[in-house]
Amino acid sequence: MSEKVLMKGNEAFAEAVIRGGVRFYFGYPITPQSEIPEFMSRELPKRGGRFLQAESELGAINMAYGCGAAGGNGFISSSSPGIALMQEGMSFLCGAEVPVTLLNVSRGGPGIGSIQPGQADYNQVTRGGGNGDYRIPVFAPASIQEAVDILYEAPGIADKYRNPVMVLADGLMGQMMEPVVLPEPKHAYTSAEIATAKPWAISGSEKGERSVVKSLRLQPEVLEAHVEHLYEKYAEMEKELERVECVDLEDAEVVFVAFGTMARLAREAMELLEAQGIKAGMIRPISLWPYPYKAFDQISDKTRAVISVELSMGQMLQDINLGVKGRVPVKLIHRVGGMLPTSLEVVEKTKKILEEVR
Amino acid sequence: MKPVFTVTKGMLPVSTSYCPGCTHGVAHRIIMETLDEMGLLGKTIGVAPIGCSVVAHQFMNVDMCEAAHGRAPAVASGIRRVHPERVVFTYQGDGDLASIGMGEIVHAAARGEKFSTFFINNGIYGMTGGQMAPTTLIGQRSTTSVDGRTREQAGMPLRICELLATLDGPAYIERVSLDTPAHIRAAKKAVRKAFEYQLAGKGFTFVELLSTCPTNWGLTPYEAMKRMGSEVAAYYPLGVYKDTGKEAE
Numbered sequence: 001m002s003e004k005v006l007m008k009g010n011e012a013f014a015e016a017v018i019r020g021g022v023r024f025y026f027g028y029p030i031t032p033q034s035e036i037p038e039f040m041s042r043e044l045p046k047r048g049g050r051f052l053q054a055e056s057e058l059g060a061i062n063m064a065y066g067c068g069a070a071g072g073n074g075f076i077s078s079s080s081p082g083i084a085l086m087q088e089g090m091s092f093l094c095g096a097e098v099p100v101t102l103l104n105v106s107r108g109g110p111g112i113g114s115i116q117p118g119q120a121d122y123n124q125v126t127r128g129g130g131n132g133d134y135r136i137p138v139f140a141p142a143s144i145q146e147a148v149d150i151l152y153e154a155p156g157i158a159d160k161y162r163n164p165v166m167v168l169a170d171g172l173m174g175q176m177m178e179p180v181v182l183p184e185p186k187h188a189y190t191s192a193e194i195a196t197a198k199p200w201a202i203s204g205s206e207k208g209e210r211s212v213v214k215s216l217r218l219q220p221e222v223l224e225a226h227v228e229h230l231y232e233k234y235a236e237m238e239k240e241l242e243r244v245e246c247v248d249l250e251d252a253e254v255v256f257v258a259f260g261t262m263a264r265l266a267r268e269a270m271e272l273l274e275a276q277g278i279k280a281g282m283i284r285p286i287s288l289w290p291y292p293y294k295a296f297d298q299i300s301d302k303t304r305a306v307i308s309v310e311l312s313m314g315q316m317l318q319d320i321n322l323g324v325k326g327r328v329p330v331k332l333i334h335r336v337g338g339m340l341p342t343s344l345e346v347v348e349k350t351k352k353i354l355e356e357v358r
Numbered sequence: 359m360k361p362v363f364t365v366t367k368g369m370l371p372v373s374t375s376y377c378p379g380c381t382h383g384v385a386h387r388i389i390m391e392t393l394d395e396m397g398l399l400g401k402t403i404g405v406a407p408i409g410c411s412v413v414a415h416q417f418m419n420v421d422m423c424e425a426a427h428g429r430a431p432a433v434a435s436g437i438r439r440v441h442p443e444r445v446v447f448t449y450q451g452d453g454d455l456a457s458i459g460m461g462e463i464v465h466a467a468a469r470g471e472k473f474s475t476f477f478i479n480n481g482i483y484g485m486t487g488g489q490m491a492p493t494t495l496i497g498q499r500s501t502t503s504v505d506g507r508t509r510e511q512a513g514m515p516l517r518i519c520e521l522l523a524t525l526d527g528p529a530y531i532e533r534v535s536l537d538t539p540a541h542i543r544a545a546k547k548a549v550r551k552a553f554e555y556q557l558a559g560k561g562f563t564f565v566e567l568l569s570t571c572p573t574n575w576g577l578t579p580y581e582a583m584k585r586m587g588s589e590v591a592a593y594y595p596l597g598v599y600k601d602t603g604k605e606a607e
Contacts, residue, residue, distance in 0.1 A: 024436070024439050024440065026436065050439040052435060052436075052439060054432065055432075055461055055462065055464075055465035056461060058429065058432070058461070058462075059429075059432040059435075059461070059462055059465065060432075062425065062426060062429035062432035062433050062436070062462070063432045063433070063435050063436035063439075064436060065423075065425070065426075065429075065432075065433055065436060066405070066423070066425075066432065066433035066434060066435065066436025066437040066438075066440075067436035067437065067439060067440050068436075069423045069433070069436075069437065070403065070436065070437040070440040070441055071440060072436070072439065072440035074436065088426055089426065089429075092426050096423070096424070191440055191441050191442070191443070194440070194441075202403045202421035202422060202423050202437065203403070203421065203441060203444075204400070204401050204402050204403040204420070204421050204441055204444035204445065204446075205400070205401075205421075206400030206401075210419065210420060210421050210422075211421045211422075212415045212421070212422050212423065213422075213423035213424070214415060214423060214424040215424060216412055216413070216424055
């Protein structure tokens with residue numbers, strides 16, 4: 001039964017994946033997402049699932065690999081440096097076509113950085129830090145409700161493509177509370193159902209042909225064919241998983257591009273600018289890969305600047321430029337280190353940029 | 359006519375890719391024969407991580423997956439959560455288990471994970487061409503210790519059975535050797551015991567199989583067997599290091 005409740009982000013994320021069919025969680029404590037392993041350790045055993053605290057993030061991603069290879073719907077959450085440690089595993093999961101749902105509640109970097117919110121994992125999650133040709137769909141929700149809806153859907157997407165799926169929520173989203181409508185729980189496969197539902201999985205069940213899950217392909221022509229196969233899948237994902245919200249693009253003098261919590265801040269700045277007679281619009285990528293390049297075609301002739309509002313040194317600019325294709329100047333308003341701009345700061349900087357490009 | 363020998367269904371009818379004289383073939387066979395004899399072939403999931411035996415899935419006739427270097431115990435822990443009623447094992451070399459995968463094996467053992475680990479200790483990195491492993495003996499030559507390993511430069515070799523036996527999680531730990539027919543028969547008994555304990559839900563079981571790598575030791579298969587039975591077994595004594603079943607009796 002759907003119900004509306006007030007929940008802290010991290011706990012809502014965890015509840016959403018359980019309702020989405022996840023029954024296995026593997027995690028390692030790291031701020032600002034530690035409420036998730038805490039929640040899972042309490043809740044999963046009650047819902048017929050299993051919780052396992054890993055010895056490290058390397059352990060966690062490889063437990064998730066084993067779980068997914070065995071046909072289980074697994075979930076792992078971490079934050080920036082922990083996600084960095086999992087990159088080898090993500091490459092393996094993609095190569096071996098093993099599904100898992102991942103959540104990065106991101107913080108400041110590089111290195112240990114800070115525990116305050118950050119978006120400087122953009123390149124890490126969209127370009128990947130693991131070896132080889134692979135892709136992972138990444139969704140960046142801007143509200144707890146949107147995060148819940150995406151996380152509820154994510155295990156199904158991971159299963160459909162036999163690939164990891166990632167949700168990127170910055171630390172602010174993990175820590176804030178919002179009212180959310182929780183969706184109806186989905187059926188989760190029992191270990192007995194796996195052999196039929198996922199015949200490719202290593203379930204140790206006499207089902208005729210045995211299963212092998214692997215990424216090693218020593219013969220060059222065989223590996224080439226496999227990578228080509230993966231990219232056919234990624235092409236399908238590009239068609240089906242692209243998500244974007246476009247706001248007031250027609251007549252906009254300035255267009256913000258922002259994701260996650262920065263999109264909420266940009267929205268406020270739009271209203272403040274409107275009150276001062278400056279029309280602003282926004283492109284809000286919800287999927288960071290596949291990136292909604294085509295949305296930038298909607299930018300009108302009246303737009304004089306496209307501004308990325310980011311909690312990084314401009315990691316999204318490369319994708320924005322690929323979308324804008326040089327038609328309009330592309331600028332950046334950013335804070336890093338866990339600092340957040342205020343909407344007024346965004347307004348002032350936007351006015352300055354508009355003067356520059358006039 | 360009564361057949362006196364049949365090849366186990368546990369091994370696929372293909373040639374292995376291992377070097378002449380390498381004991382991987384023997385280790386594979388005794389594990390798979392045991393599963394066959396116990397009627398577990400269709401109920402077993404194996405994990406073979408990076409190393410020469412990463413290709414074990416081409417020879418072992420059970421559901422299998424590969425794992426990243428050192429991570430098989432974590433992968434098996436994940437599999438075990440999904441299929442608590444199956445038999446699960448990892449098959450790991452010494453570079454994999456005793457070096458890069460030390461964290462995973464120690465924690466899986468400490469948790470008392472209900473799977474069996476077969477640890478192939480040949481004292482060298484075989485797949486990458488004979489580099490020093492954490493188990494390489496003092497004085498042993500490798501491509502990263504060409505004049506022989508020294509204590510000053512590389513420290514002392516690790517004894518994994520002894521190390522894991524300090525933990526309360528494991529149910530059974532034994533070191534066996536594949537150098538003589540008698541030792542191979544004993545090794546097969548140890549493999550069987552590991553699976554029996556796993557089926558009984560007793561906890562983590564670990565069998566170290568001293569193995570040869572004639573290619574990278576620079577010895578003939580016969581010389582390699584001799585070395586394993588003398589020099590290697592002297593540093594890595596055979597025996598049972600933990601047996602909670604025995605303790606309970």
